[in-house]
Amino acid sequence: MTAIETLSTHDTDHAQLHTILHAQQAAFRAAPMPSLEQRLQALKALKGALLKNKQALCEALSRDYGRRSHQDTLIADILPCVAQLNYTRKHLKKWMKPSRRHSGLMLVPAKVEVIYQPLGVVGIIVPWNFPVMLSLGPLITALAAGNRAMIKLSEFTPATNQVLRKMLADLFTPEEVAVIEGEADVAAAFSALPFDHLLFTGSTQVGRHVMRAAADNLTPVTLELGGKSPALIAPDMPIPLAVERLIYGKSLNAGQICVAPDYVLVPEDKRDEFVAEYQQQFQAMYPKGVASEDYTSVVNARQYERLTRWLAEAEQQGATVLPCHPDARDDQGHRMITHLVLETRDNMQLMQEEIFGPLLPVIPYSDLETTLATLRRQPRPLAMYLMSFDTALQQQVKTTTHAGGMCINDTVFHVAADDAPFGGIGASGMGHYHGKEGFLTFSKAKTVLSRGKFSTGKLITPPYGGWLQKLMLAFFLR
Template sequence: MNMPLELNPNEQLQQILAKQQASYRQQPAPTLDERKQQLEALKAALLARQEAIITALSQDYGHRSKDDSRISDIMPCINNINYTLKHLKTWMKPSRRHAGMLLAPAKITVQYQPVGVVGIIVPWNFPVMLSIGPLITALAAGNRAMLKLSEFTPHTNAVLKQLLSSLFDETLVAVIEGEAEVAAAFSSLPFDHLLFTGSTTVGRHVMRAAAANLTPVTLELGGKSPVIVAPDMPLDEAVERMIYGKCLNAGQICVAPDYVLIPKGKVDGFKLAFQTKFNAMYGSISNNADYGAIINERQFDRLITILEDAKVKGAQITSANGEAIDNQQRKIPTQLITQVNDEMILMQDEIFGPLLPIIEYDTLNDAIDYVNDRPRPLALYIMSFNEATQQHILSHTHSGGVCINETIFHVAADDAPFGGIGPSGMGHYHGKEGFLTMSHAKTILSRGKLNTGKLVHPPYGNPIQKLLMKLFLR
């Protein structure tokens, strides 16, 4: 789609979907070579236009680090394509299964068939990785795709639309823009699969809309991803392992550390270690090309409101570099926040920005209880070199994914599924799991000339059937 939808968005979207559905019916099973050609063309286009993408991302944010964009938006897409090209032949190969004595002689295979048309709803925080990434998976699985881009990233959208329309006909890949009305109409379409990345609140609306069509959904949501710093972990080391995950894209990441649980008596040491490391990485942020801005005034005002609410309710707030918030550039140095409580907005909703609550705990089990008393997060971060401690936390908590002595990098693992659990999401994509998510696993039973199925036909009670009953009902 080369223009934003303005009038009758539902009707226009339905027309695009109908074209893609018709195209799928004409070619329901793209070959391995066709899929690889699509992915190779997409890779070449991303590499050729990476500077334009980086510039557009910075325009949308007011300022965004070029390296942040290259590392977190473009590089994951290239790695994803490379990995997919390497393994796609194996993924597409039908899987041979065992028929067992009851069905013998018969051949059982599972064929992985494209589901059809996949809808992809893209958030604003990583508009390239979270549009192109799912698209890679959809194309690898042989599908058509419609992408609804965020209205908050118009410059990036323009580059993506031009890039994708130069490679793919609209019957294969369609790009949609528009405000909330268009998003609502998009999520109500009868897709064969719908992937949404965004907030838990909006995710509920998306799932409700999809349910009317019995559309399967993959929901990549978020929540408050905790960091548990175990008693054995040196504070300097803990900070070094988690600070990048909090500061990348100014904390506007669904898997960013949302709050930190610290052993009692170590909060001041943790704050000092964080400040020291932050200053070494960034120093002053106002005119620092490496530190990103908050995407827009709406999100900036939301974060300021959260800070003011916490301060009024008794929180202590410390700037990581000692500088004030830069209102003009919408830049916020990480705010280290102590003496927090559940009455604060800060501790109720996902922060999605450079605010970091720090909470003391008495025992490790108290920290685990704190996490388990709240909705299951998209990610959990364990800071400990003690294997028994690591296993204890792993076995007593639930989360979409885990990093041990690291943060956020599990998302970059191409050979592993990514997804949430409960309020942080459902379903998986990335790698083979993504291919399976966007494929239909069709079981095929095949018999030759020998027909053993007639042995169970009525009239019942013949000697062969009695023997079968004795053989299999035991």
């Protein structure tokens, strides 16, 4: 194993990060524009390796979590990557094609086009909640755009990292794709490297540190953060249907999703109906509570302790906590089913911070317009969910509230739209990837003006004041 192949969890020599980066930069300079065929071949190979390793990845993620539903991994980690690979391979030729632009009368005769060049070396910082999708997803886009990549995996998913590292090492040289592991100090050093672009997925708090470190190198960043994504149930929406549409988005991966519904706003006269319906539907999905094979654990003891601490704090301040199943917690196995939290206060920790787990505050409201005004004053979340069939209300919420993305009468599935950008706004992030927008994020759109033997540029050079220049200025300054 050479010095540039990988950093193990125990090897935190920051100098190696620069060695890997310099090797990739040199390789990029030697081959700065991979062909369409080369890119397609890389994507094809990656798809084959992913399908070959899907069972190993499911088992590894379950080991990392203590228990993680294989179905959760297949649906939320493996399937999105396969779909993205298929979509990208189908459209890449069109994306790479230079686009013709109008030169305008003032520049005639000239040809203007925009070409899409790879940026160079892309850094990808991966969180623990979906380590396959959130490492390979950005990698797919980076490779499609012709870049090389360094991937910093989370220290909280060591078994999954081992599978990913071997899979990628079998496909790519270290000068093409390099996998980095290590603790927080390695992540900090990684974010301070002079990448050509840096993509970070994680918390808003850490995102600020990443952007600050990148600023020293003027490294452009794409930040996929999170925030408190609301689910608003309008008065016209039947409660059973509303619960059906949002419960999966909160149950998948035990709510450890950046776009999971963080809290629910429900008409005050329907709050109790919502609680009863949610508990009933949850028990139908997970009849054994925390013992259900289909239910995923909280990732580790640290995150579990955070959630239980927030619950205890809320109860001490007067909140009512209602588990959705009698078998609600397994402290030793850090497993917790969804807990509905009523009578919350704004100063509670779970109302201040993104929950990122199986806690769901249920907040009644009496006036819809007041509620919408309150939402507009909040930090802009990564997702907004509206449950309503009122088309006028749908249009109002779509156009007057801000969020990274939105679902109407559903949750989380907008992330799976291959032909649409994904990204936050404000405190929930900046920039986009997925689909064509991802290709553009990891490319330099360079304008190229070409002239032949004749150029009108000579007509405007000094000495100034000739009759032809005066005529031209009079014409264009109308």
